[in-house]
Amino acid sequence: MTDSAGRARVRRGRIRRWADDGTNDKNSQQEFKWLKRGTSMTRKQWLLSGFVAFTCLASTAAVSGPIENYSPVTAQRLENPEPGNWMLYRRTYDGHGYSPLDQINASNVKNLTPVWTFATGVVEGHEAPPIVNNGVMFVATPMGQVIALNAKTGDEYWRYKRQLPDDLFQLHPTSRGVGLWEDKLYLATTDDHVVALDAKTGKVVWDTKVQDYKKGQYMTLMPLIVEGKVIVGGSGGEFGVRGYVAAYDAKDGKELWRTYTIPGEGEPGHDTWQGDDWKNGGGSAWMTGNYDKETKTIYWGVGNAAPWPGETHPGDNLYTSSVLALDPNTGKIKTYHQYHQNDSWDWDEVEAPMLIDLQRDGRNIKSLVHPGRDAIFWVLERTPTKINYVAGWPFVSTDVWKGIEPESGKPIVDPAHKPVIGKRVEFCPSLWGGKDWPSAAYSQKTGLVYVPANENFCGGFTGEKVALKPGELWLGTKPEDIGLKTKPGADHFGELQAWDPATGKKVWQHNFPKSQLFGSVTATAGDLVFVGGTNDRNFRAFHAKTGELLWEQKTNSGIMGMPVSYEIDGTQYIAIQSGWGVDAQRIQDALATNNIGIEANVPQGGVIWVFALKK
Amino acid sequence: MLVFSEGDKEGKLITAADVPAGGPPVHAWPKDPNTSVVRSASRLNEILIIKLDPAELDEKTRARAVDGIIAYSAICSHAGCPVTAWVKSDAGDKEVFKCMCHNSEFDPREGAQVVFGPAPRRLAALPLALVDGSLSVAGNFIGKVGGAQPG
Ligand code: FES
Numbered sequence: 001m002t003d004s005a006g007r008a009r010v011r012r013g014r015i016r017r018w019a020d021d022g023t024n025d026k027n028s029q030q031e032f033k034w035l036k037r038g039t040s041m042t043r044k045q046w047l048l049s050g051f052v053a054f055t056c057l058a059s060t061a062a063v064s065g066p067i068e069n070y071s072p073v074t075a076q077r078l079e080n081p082e083p084g085n086w087m088l089y090r091r092t093y094d095g096h097g098y099s100p101l102d103q104i105n106a107s108n109v110k111n112l113t114p115v116w117t118f119a120t121g122v123v124e125g126h127e128a129p130p131i132v133n134n135g136v137m138f139v140a141t142p143m144g145q146v147i148a149l150n151a152k153t154g155d156e157y158w159r160y161k162r163q164l165p166d167d168l169f170q171l172h173p174t175s176r177g178v179g180l181w182e183d184k185l186y187l188a189t190t191d192d193h194v195v196a197l198d199a200k201t202g203k204v205v206w207d208t209k210v211q212d213y214k215k216g217q218y219m220t221l222m223p224l225i226v227e228g229k230v231i232v233g234g235s236g237g238e239f240g241v242r243g244y245v246a247a248y249d250a251k252d253g254k255e256l257w258r259t260y261t262i263p264g265e266g267e268p269g270h271d272t273w274q275g276d277d278w279k280n281g282g283g284s285a286w287m288t289g290n291y292d293k294e295t296k297t298i299y300w301g302v303g304n305a306a307p308w309p310g311e312t313h314p315g316d317n318l319y320t321s322s323v324l325a326l327d328p329n330t331g332k333i334k335t336y337h338q339y340h341q342n343d344s345w346d347w348d349e350v351e352a353p354m355l356i357d358l359q360r361d362g363r364n365i366k367s368l369v370h371p372g373r374d375a376i377f378w379v380l381e382r383t384p385t386k387i388n389y390v391a392g393w394p395f396v397s398t399d400v401w402k403g404i405e406p407e408s409g410k411p412i413v414d415p416a417h418k419p420v421i422g423k424r425v426e427f428c429p430s431l432w433g434g435k436d437w438p439s440a441a442y443s444q445k446t447g448l449v450y451v452p453a454n455e456n457f458c459g460g461f462t463g464e465k466v467a468l469k470p471g472e473l474w475l476g477t478k479p480e481d482i483g484l485k486t487k488p489g490a491d492h493f494g495e496l497q498a499w500d501p502a503t504g505k506k507v508w509q510h511n512f513p514k515s516q517l518f519g520s521v522t523a524t525a526g527d528l529v530f531v532g533g534t535n536d537r538n539f540r541a542f543h544a545k546t547g548e549l550l551w552e553q554k555t556n557s558g559i560m561g562m563p564v565s566y567e568i569d570g571t572q573y574i575a576i577q578s579g580w581g582v583d584a585q586r587i588q589d590a591l592a593t594n595n596i597g598i599e600a601n602v603p604q605g606g607v608i609w610v611f612a613l614k615k
Numbered sequence: 616m617l618v619f620s621e622g623d624k625e626g627k628l629i630t631a632a633d634v635p636a637g638g639p640p641v642h643a644w645p646k647d648p649n650t651s652v653v654r655s656a657s658r659l660n661e662i663l664i665i666k667l668d669p670a671e672l673d674e675k676t677r678a679r680a681v682d683g684i685i686a687y688s689a690i691c692s693h694a695g696c697p698v699t700a701w702v703k704s705d706a707g708d709k710e711v712f713k714c715m716c717h718n719s720e721f722d723p724r725e726g727a728q729v730v731f732g733p734a735p736r737r738l739a740a741l742p743l744a745l746v747d748g749s750l751s752v753a754g755n756f757i758g759k760v761g762g763a764q765p766g
Contacts, residue, residue: 123733124694166761167659169695171716214658469621471658472697479715480700582717585733589718593705604733 067148067157067200071134073180075227079293084567086132087180088288089222090439091564094355095290097441098523099565103572104613105526109541109551111614112574116154120147120606126579128177128222129520129562130608131185136199137566139577140175140222141606144189148202151575152568154610158202164191168213171238171473172582176288176561177222179230181250186230188219194232194248206253210234210246215470217241224288226298226328229256233285237303237348240474243283245300245324247331257331261285261302261319269318277313280468282306283320287350287437295384297334298326299355299368303348307476309419309463310344317342321349323368323380325387337387340374340411344419345400345459346431346475347373353380354442354449360390360502369501371395371440371451373433376404376411379501393504395497396434396455400427419477421463430459430484432587436518438533439562443523446544448507450521450529451497456490457516457587459483484590493591496521496531498547508547514598516591518584520562530574532559535588535599539563539576539609555609558602560584571612579606617643617686617750618653620661626653628749629664634684638710639701640665640723642689645752659760661689662741663698663712664750665723673725679742679757684750686741687712687727688760693719693734695762706731712738735763 071077073087081087083100090097104112120126124142130151131138137151144162149155170190178185178197184205187195191213196205210232211217216239224231230248234241243261248254261283263269273281282305289300305313305320322338339349353368360367360379368380368387375398381388389409394401400418401411417427432454440451461477468474475482486493494517496510512534519533527544534540537558541551558580565574580588580602592600617629620642624633634641640663644655654660669683679685691698696716704711704720711730712721719732727738739760744753 167657167695169658169691169697169716169762171694171696173694473699473715478700480702480713581733585717589705589732 065157067136070136070183070200072182073133073225074182078225085134086129086564086566089129089177089224090290093291093293095352096354096356096444096523097439097521097562098443100525101565101567101572102524102526104524104528104565104574106528106543106550108613109526109528112541112551112553112611113614114553114609115573115612116610118147118149118154118156118608120145120577120579120608122579122606123581123604124579125172125174125560125581125584126577126606127174127220127561127582128577129564130575130577131177131180132564132566132575133180135568137575138178138185138199139608140177140187141579142173142175142581144175144187144191146178146185146187146197146202148199149608151566151573151610160197160202162189162195164189165213170218172218172220172235174220174582176220179223179225181225181228181230184250186223186225186250188221188223188232190218190220192217192219192234194223194230194253196250196253208248208253208255215239215241216472219286221286222288224291224298225250226291229328231289231298231328233287233289233300235284235286237282237284237306238473238475239471240280240282240306240468241284242279242281243285243303245285245289245326245331247328259326259331259333261324263318272316272318274314280306280474281313281317281320284348285350287352289326290352290355291328292355292382296328297382297384298328299352299382300324300326301350301352303350304343304346307466307474308344308346308461309421309476310342311421311463312465312476313342315342321347321374323349323353323370323387325382335386337380337389337409339370339372339376339378345374345427347433348437349373351437351439353378354440355382356442356501358502365390367501369442369449371435371449371453373436374400374411375429375434376401377451377499391504394434395451395499396429396453396495398428398434419461419463421465424460424462426458426460428458428487429454430457431482432457432583436583438518438560439520441521441523441529443544445525445527447500447502448498448544449501450523450544451499452517452519452521452531452533453495453497454493454516455495456487456493458485458487460485484587486591493517494534496529496542496547498544510542510547510549516584516587518587519559522563522565524565530563530576532561532563532576532578533584534558535602537578537602539578553611556603556607557605558584574611576609577606578609580604616646616648617662617664617752618646620644620655630749631682631684631745634664634666636666636683637668638665640712643686658697659690661697663687663689667724671724676724676726676740679740681743681745681750684743685723686743687721687723688739688741688756690738690761691716691719691734692736692738692759693717693732693762698738704730
């Protein structure tokens with residue numbers, strides 16, 4: 001064989017071998033059109049599901065297929081949801097994460113027992129609450145799947161599987177749920193589309209591209225639905241995006257408005273940035289907002305500035321690490337509050353604040369309550385035109401803040417613990433903060449806020465100037481340099497805390513000696529607080545008034561998602577997805593490497609668990 | 616042919632001398648020698664090239680190496696992130712490829728098999744040849760490029 005012949009062969013091989021970008025794009029276009037025509041199934045899957053349906057008919061098992069008697073979702077039903085349903089991310093627009101059901105309560109929760117389970121067949125972080133509308137449950141999983149189930153029996157009606165592009169990479173392979181409106185549901189995807197599905201069949205009704213996943217733009221949140229608008233926010237702060245909140249017409253997917261979380265030239269707040277820093281300044285908005293139905297104001301949390309070291313983007317950097325008050329009809333920013341300025345710690349403040357009516361210092365306050373990633377428990381007052389600082393205090397120990405300016409509510413930073421370029425800086429708490437995205441809950445009955453907090457974790461990194469490459473991690477430090485350290489002598493990490501926001505007093509606390517706490521909290525009128533979030537895979541119920549551990553159940557995997565409660569035919573159920581991954585896993589890796597005796601094996605794989613009282 | 620995909624020499628041909636012994640890896644794009652097109656438009660084409668002591672390599676890996684130089688897909692088999700780090704393993708003393716998305720580690724000495732983390736399989740390997748002093752590709756990827764997508 002001659003040299004040249006050999007080379008020729010190599011070249012031919014190469015043509016076949018490399019992903020051909022042109023062809024690839026055409027393929028995905030075709031696939032996209034196909035999806036738009038109203039189905040996500042391949043022909044083979046059609047044949048298979050036909051076969052399944054046939055065998056089911058022949059047996060006595062429940063038949064999968066379209067949902068009959070589906071209850072359309074209206075503005076009125078979202079504003080005043082029936083006690084037995086869970087149709088919004090935190091059940092109600094005020095973001096309380098509270099169920100008024102009390103059949104399961106502190107005195108009988110010991111009899112709580114699984115009634116059905118369902119394996120999702122998907123790995124990674126299952127972070128979505130099972131959404132329930134009059135007996136029908138919709139569960140979003142990682143990899144862009146949605147499963148519709150009979151919430152009483154656990155039988156599947158249909159499943160949607162998004163065909164994600166081959167070259168997509170997912171730093172956060174997860175979804176936090178589907179939003180509901182009329183007879184449709186809405187999924188925000190990691191390849192940065194919003195997809196509307198027919199609630200009865202799971203067929204695609206419309207599919208709108210929001211931004212370009214190739215540039216590191218993606219979504220993981222559950223869309224917020226307000227009066228026929230599907231409202232989403234983008235992820236990608238770690239890729240140097242410019243964050244936004246955008247609204248789509250629930251009917252046809254037409255974009256109605258888009259508000260950037262970082263003001264452009266000529267807009268108020270633009271002068272809190274220098275040069276072109278604002279163009280890639282981060283401010284992602286990757287969690288569902290809350291909504292004040294009286295003043296028609298959306299409260300939406302905004303993430304950290306990018307890249308991490310504040311030195312790379314001098315200024316206050318509005319509206320990063322803030323809450324925005326938005327007009328749902330226009331997206332116009334009514335007002336805002338910035339929790340901390342010139343973020344340097346990756347402290348996203350994306351979890352929307354809870355809307356709580358408080359009696360504080362002898363007056364009624366329409367408050368916004370936000371236990372921050374920045375370790376400060378924030379109490380603010382919302383008025384139609386302004387957000388006022390009321391109080392703030394550290395709910396875990398921190399060396400970053402020396403105090404809070406009493407008038408403005410601006411925290412006072414200790415420069416010794418603020419990351420800079422060219423020098424390693426350590427700070428407490430860690431990058432994941434006092435509390436990350438997993439939600440706190442508020443019980444109207446006890447008047448307490450329940451916070452999934454982490455104590456005794458510190459972090460650190462060496463800042464460096466790095467050029468931005470679209471679609472590549474842009475942290476302002478080497479990813480391998482990021483540390484998670486436990487404080488010497490720490491006797492616990494996770495803390496479930498109960499705070500009285502009216503007085504600023506901690507009423508009780510439960511410590512987890514060998515685990516972080518990385519799961520959303522839900523409270524119920526049965527004086528119960530439900531939470532997973534630990535590396536021993538347990539799902540737990542605590543007494544809402546005393547913090548006493550009343551019940552626990554070991555599950556298949558670790559739990560990060562949100563517990564929900566619903567009612568069908570007079571029976572109250574508790575549901576949760578167990579499926580460990582993403583940041584809970586990342587913290588776990590760091591913990592297990594540094595600490596002998598910490599559970600290292602938390603198996604992945606999602607299962608939906610549903611519980612009720614033993615009859 | 617192979618060219619640098621990042622750094623000062625971005626776009627320049629990679630010679631055997633450009634690959635430092637013992638790591639860290641050089642990040643590369645394939646370049647079509649006929650058309651001179653650098654195939655960088657799909658990120659699935661990015662490659663890691665590393666030079667290690669041939670005595671450290673297992674048999675199969677050694678057979679693919681030129682002068683201890685071996686190449687792998689830079690796309691993590693977990694969720695498809697770029698494998699960017701060359702650090703001491705969480706699970707041993709050796710330096711390994713690490714994907715910073717979810718901490719998967721791959722040992723290039725043993726066919727880039729997974730030594731830590733959620734990745735389900737090794738990185739795809741790419742046989743190399745030396746042509747006129749420059750590195751070039753000598754065959755198809757061995758294994759699948761890209762992340763796993765259940766469902
Ligand atoms: S994509 Fe590499 S470890 Fe997850």
